[in-house]
Amino acid sequence: MFKVFRKEMMWGGRKLILETGKVARQADGAVIATYGDTVVLCTAVAAKAPKPGVDFFPLTVNYQEKAFAAGKIPGGFFKREGRPTEKEVLTSRLIDRPIRPLFADGYRNETQVVCTVLSHDLENDPDIVSMIGTSAALTISGVPFLGPIGAARVGYKNGQYILNPTLEQLDDTDLELVVAGTQEGVLMVESEAKELSEEVMLGAVMFGHKEFQPVIDLIIDLAEMCAKEPMDVPPPAYDRAAVKARLKDVVGADVKAAYAITVKQERYAAVGAAKSKALEALVAEGFAPEAVATEFKELESDILRGSVIETGKRIDGRTTVDIRPIVAEVGVLPRSHGSSLFTRGETQALVVATLGTAQDEQIVDALEGEYRENFMLHYNFPPYSVGEAGRMGSPGRREIGHGKLAWRAIHPLLPAKEQFPYTLRVVSEITESNGSSSMATVCGTSLSLMDAGVPLPRPVAGIAMGLIKEGDKFAVLSDILGDEDHLGDMDFKVAGTEKGVTALQMDIKITSITEEIMKIALEQAAKGRIHILGEMAKGLSGAREAVNQNAPRITVINIPKDKIRDVIGSGGKVIREIVEQTGAKIDIEDDGTVKVAAVDGKAAEAAIKWIKGIVAEPEVGEIYEGKVVKVMDFGAFVNFLGSRDGLVHISELKNERVAKVTDVVKQGDSVKVKVLGFDDRGKVKLSMKVVDQATGEDLSKKKDEAAEG
Template identity: 65%
Template sequence: MFDTKKVEVELGGKTLTLETGRVARQADGAVIATIGETVVLCAVTAAKTVKAGQDFFPLTVHYQEKFSAAGRIPGGFFKRERGATEKETLTSRLIDRPIRPLFPEGFYNEINVIAHVLSYDGENEPDIVAMIAASAALTISGVPFMGPIGAARVGYKDGEYQLNPSLEQTKDGSLDLIVAATHEAVMMVESEAKELSEEVMLGAVMFAHEASRKVVDAIISLAEQAAKDPWELDTGADQSALKQQLRDIVGEDIAAAYRTTSKSERSNLLNAARDKAKAAFADAEPQQQLVAQKLVKKLEAEIVRGAILKEGRRIDGRDTKTVRPIEAMVGFLPRTHGSSLFTRGETQAICTTTLGTKDAEQMIDGLEGLSYQRFMLHYNFPPYSVGEVGRFGAPGRREVGHGKLAWRALNPVLPTHEEFPYTIRVTSDITESNGSSSMASVCGGSLALMDAGVPLKRPVSGIAMGLILEGKDFAVLSDILGDEDHLGDMDFKVAGTSEGITSLQMDIKIAGITQEIMKTALEQAKAGRAHILDEMAKALDQTRTELSAHAPRIETMTIDKTKIRDVIGTGGKVIREIVATTGAKVDIDDEGIIKISSSDVSQIEAARRWIQGIVEEPEVGKVYSGKVVNLVDFGAFVNFMGGKDGLVHVSEIKNERVEKVADVLSEGQDVKVKVLEIDPRGKVRLSMRVVDQETGAELEDTRPPREERPRGERSDRGDRGDRGGDRGRGPRRDGEGRGGRGGDRGGRGERSEGGDRPRRERSEGGSPAGGNEGGDPEFAPAFLTRNDD
């Protein structure tokens, strides 16, 4: 029933399988690509006709990850895949960028390239598989595609390149690089690196290109078995005469416009030249008018490219290596945690850094499962930045892609979560744009992070390189303008520190570039990055040592895992009380690491002391601050160390005799206490009289020994009471002795009736039970504590 064709190729010790003819047979081309147990289906369809008046190529690439591929159900309220995630958007761009230049000029049929992840094994990333599947589907579809392309991911660890590493291997290494290439040349590069040298990066690109060639050969082998008949392409009539006519009409006007350094003035002059050409063909057929408009654009490209190659003169008068004037400033905004204004020529970005706590992390629900992102970078490109009106709404694919490029450039130099336990968000708002706003976001973002006190390893700068290639002649341009980007052959972005590259991205509009061109671009970019770093250092050359007054402070402490339950409390009761009382946020993980955060340092300290009081054991002889929480006839219960209670006996309140506790102390009163004794059951006996209540300093105990005191202060009855306690009847069900008639009978007071209420609250006559029945108050049981639960 199925006429299935299949090819296999070994890549990095893994088998890549390409199959067609079994699934999606009504599409123009459909291929299932498999590596390991990761499976991606890509289907290509193309319109057979072109809409009237259409003068652009409507290529749409859509990549989607099905949660069922990983055996998962989508999280959230809607249990169905909805709008594209950031990863899906970035992968769609990853597929689009290398294949778009390989369609012939003048081909305007609409094409859909749709890739679905059908199975994901958690080891082999589906983005590379999808790129290969898309290339194969286009190659066998019959549409005029000048491919195929191959794709490969490269890692780098311990001086060795790794081909198509697993997700874990990529995280452990110092490079994550993706390359797409034809058999002859590299088409696209995307990477994140940990300050690697130009030589290592170039070697990685060439290593990936060699692997891509194997993929190209496999796709050609599949096409030889299953390709459909190629479409006939109308090459069109000879337009050289018409182009010369336009050159005579507006050639000088265009050349004069591109000698104008101001973007707005240049734009006005170009619009005037285009209107002049349009007027010259006002009486022509509509199709000829359309052709004339396109030829004007070609004429612009020829004039600009010729001036650069022949005269070395760029649009704004610079040579090929000069970077536009730079002005950078930090602390640009008063209430942000960190901010900068970075201006390079007519490109400008306002960058801000915001610091948050762990609960501000971004939750990501993907094929890999639920994960959290502590560093975010969001790029915004409003239409006013280029002097235009237009749609202003949710970020598009371009904004997502530029933001991720800047994220990759800065992420390798960020401190670890242990070194800097903050969630970090950088926003880049482009206020002017004339070339490389993504690299302005890198520079401005680096300054904003340093202004916020984020301890970067080193500052990061970025530069965009361009290329003009005619035959064997080429010129690499540093810090390209927007027009040089549009009219040139390459957009080559490099970001890094003084020690090496952190991100590299390349897109081209021709059928690939050589190793020689890439090497020249990398060397020229290195010099440009160094110059930009020097200019940035004039604004701020190192990270601020203090955080903004408006930023939250985070203090980290570690407790024993066995104490986690005590800090959280039943149903979270204790930790909620700490947060509500102190005003600080408290996060605790399963390893016992606690993060306390607040913009008010006193709130952090209050929460820290409270937690320490819960987890630490009191020390005999040490002085603590506490609060009176309950008054009884024989003394006062004091809460200290946040979660501990102890009894200050009436005889330990003052050196002189206290007749009534309420005359001296009140509930809620702050006091200083010294721990006198902790019995084997954990009951704590405290003293106030040996502590200076103002300073907390210990005082000398001037009270004479009991045998030297007047008889009225000895209370021998209390001794008998103690002895009575020793004659208690033994343990009850709550583990307390009943106590004898004298002083320690109060042991019964520890027994809770119904499991909740202390027996002393059931005392008759309004006085606490078990306090001093038959004995002197001075020698009442000293180890009673409140039962707060």
């Protein structure tokens, strides 16, 4: 019934298996990729004909994790998988980025890739498996895909690169880098690093590229067994050369003049006017509007790219290495814990940092298990930032991806939780955008955290690099504009400190780039990063000595484990009372660590005193303040030290005969008592008569002193 095709190999110490022909046979391409015990079903389906009127390639990638893959039942009320998690969104982007440039030019059929995690061994992340499975599914599908691609994860420890480190190994490495590409070169890089040098980062990329070559060979072997005949891509329904020539005649000079305008909005207006003029003229001559629009983009690209290659000058007059003017400001919002306004040319980020307690940590329910995240970075890109009126909604893939890149850049510099027990949330509002708002977010985040008093050892800056490549000639551009990103060949973002790189992300729009180009880009980025750090230092050069006055102060104390129950109380009664009475926030961990947070120092002090009173052991001879909780004929029971009760015998109430206990104390009275000792059952024996109830002085000591005198 099934005609199964299977290829396997040992790779990085584990078996990699690619299998097709048994599952999802109605898809154009379907491959089950297995690495270790992690299994992902990758499918590719393409529409039979292009969408009418579409002048772009409609590709969708959906990566989805099923809870059953890790033997779990989803949380929540509905008990089924819902909207994509952040991990699913980021992995979808990770798969999309290296495959998108490899579809045949002019291919416009709607194409969908779906990767479903069927099994997760909690050792091998499904993202690399999904990228390899997607590459195989597309290669055998008959879709005009110019792959295959390979992908690998690279770690770095003690001067050695590690191929596909396990999740456990990643906790103890200085680098997590994902690289994807073809046999010829690299297409995509995503990474987080602990201030590593450019040489180490480049070495990691090339190591990964070399190590995934056998995977590409494996996919080719599978395709030779079962690949479908490639789909024909029909040529354009018009004479491209004729349209291009007429466009150059009609608006070539206008477009060239428009790209000499340095102000973005004015430039866009001039380009828009040229496009309208071209449409009006060429449609009247009988050319299709879609053909004119498509070739107009090509004309824009040719003019921008040709100018850079020929003259070394860019749209705004800069050379290839110049950075736009930078203004870095901090403390721009009066009530926030930390804030900054970072402006670089026409890109601007308003970044705000908020310090919270352990109660504010994000609980993440992942396949690998539930964990808590104490650093969150949320990036927002409202339409007004580019001068447009648009739909406002929940964060899209772009916002989540840019936010995670900035998160990776900052994360290696954050203090350990034990040293700085705060939950951190940073929000970056992009208020203007013309190139690399994610790197502006990195700079603004660094400044806002330092403004809040978060002890970053060094500030972090980021820069976006671009590439214009025509034949053997190329130019690497520092601090790219939006147009240079859109019409260029590379988006290469590098973030780090003066000591080294903390994050690197690269996307290529051509089939691949060489090691030489990457090396030049990294060296150029390092110089640009140092310049930006210098400009940031004019606003704030290091973390403030103390947390902002509006932020909660967190005090950490330790109590015996066997006292945790006493502090919490039955059903949380005691800790709720402490919080309500003092206004402080209290977090108690299983090891007895107690964190008390309050903006008001007196509130924190009162809560700490209360807790210490609960856990303290009564000492013979010490005087305590307590409350009468029960009156009996033979004496009064007094609660002290929060949870301790002791008996004041009727004979210890006053220095005279007492007929009735209620003649001296009543239930609810506050009294001062001295610990006399413990009876044979461990019960505390107390005395009131030896304590001055007004001053709390020990009267027995006064008598002893008088006797000695």
